[in-house]
Amino acid sequence: MTSLTDLREVVDVVIGVDTHVHTHSAAVVDARTGGVLDEITVEATADGYDQLVEFADQHAALRAWAIEGTGGHGAGLTRHLDRRDEVVIELDRPQRAKRRNGAKSDPLDAIRAAREALSRPRLGGPRSGGDRQALSVLLAARRSAVNAATDAQRQVFSLVIAAPESIRERFRGQKLPAMVKTAATLRVHLSWDVETTTTVIVLRSLARRARGLAEEAAEHEKALKAIVRSWRPDLLEQLGVGPIVAATVLCAWSHPGRIHSEAAFAMLAGVAPIPANSGQVTTRYRLNRYGDRQLNRALHTIVLSRIRYDETTRHYVARRTAEGKTTREIKRCLKRYIARDLYRLLEHRPIMA
Known part of the structure; x- marks a missing residue:
């Protein structure tokens, strides 16, 4: 679905859905008045999705669905509605402080979702499936594999530091990668005491786990690169854009028309400056710490x-440094420029088969 500007101009009702693992709660809200017309809670199953559609058919044919968690708990319902060509709007889950008077219940959240969709100046559909979802997975x-491998490597290092001297001397002078390689080949001797034996067994186990996870991460990266090459090889031609960065950018962008402008893409990436003006001061901006942090990290990688x-x-x-800008400020500017260029490339360059 392409971006919408005002739901009240195109639909009669908005159906807000609060999604959970086992159940979904929905509320039908009149698009003109914001009044609640009906509510229902169904199971998060194929039969439950059919029941929701039947429930919606009782109210209006011109309708839109405002769903929280379209890529998580609401993914099944979103796919079900997409197959039926229903209009689906993606909403983030609300922060607790934004709920009125701290009130919380599934029906109330469903009503809030519908009314929030009606109040937003711009709306977008959920991220696409297919290649994008494969990249996301x-x-x-x-x-997960990289983080677990890093944890295992750190544990190897810590154990080596505290190991008995007869074991520790084997690792002396080695960097962490060499430590992991040495630890993976350790053997137990019958003459060792229980402390030394146990330390060696655990070191070997951790090292082999780290190597296995590193191999798993490499296989995932290989699969990522294959999908990116078949979908958007033009991204990989950009300086500083490798398969991980390209996959991260594609997952955030999803498909043409979902993000309505380069400014919105910059805001999504957390690189759009936030005005912090007061009185006659009109040139002050605040660092944007919101948005998709994985996308922000990808842009940072390109900058470096x-x-x-x-x-x-x-x-x-060099020029900006001479003007008095700090390194952090210069990197923020570069990330904003890169976000603009990537958005234009993704939106306007023909997609290669």
Whole structure:
């Protein structure tokens, strides 16, 4: 679904849905008045989704669905509605402080979702499935493997530091990767005491776990690269954009028309400056700490790569430094420019088969 500007101009009712693991609560809200017309709670199953559609058919044919968690608890319902060509609007789950008087219940959250969709100046549909969802799954799995491998490596290092001297001397002078390699090949001797034996067994187990997880992460990265190459190989041609960065950008962007402008894409990435003006001061801005932090990190990776390898970027950094800008401020500016360029590339360059 492309971006909408005002639901009240195109639908009679908005059906807000608060999604959970086992049940979904829905509320039908009149698009003109904001009044609640009906409510229902169904099971989060195929039969429950059919029941929701039948419930919606009792009220109006011109309708839109405002769903919380379209990529999580509401993914099944979103796919079900998409197959029926229903209009689906993606909403984030609310922060507790934003709920009226702290009130919380599933029906109330469903009503809030519908009214929030009616009040927003711009609306967008949920992220697409297919290649984008495959990239999202692979990114999550790779991130988990990398984090677990890093934890295992740190544990190897800590155990080596506290190990008996007869074991510790085998690792002396080694960097962490070499430590992991050495630990993975350790053998137990019958003459060792229980402390030494146990330490060696655990070191070997952790090292082999770290190596296995590293191999798993590499396989996920290989699969990511294959999908990106078949979907948007033009991204990989950009300086500083590798398969992980490209996959992260594609997961956030999803499909043409979902994000209505380059400014919105910058806001999504958390690189749009937030005005912090007061009185006659009109040139002050605050650091944006919101948005998709994974996308923000991907842009930061591109910036670091270009500062190191791109002559034009280095000249820009030198010029802005001479103007009195700090390194952090310069990186923020670069991230904003890169977000603009990536958005234009994604939206306007023909997608290659």
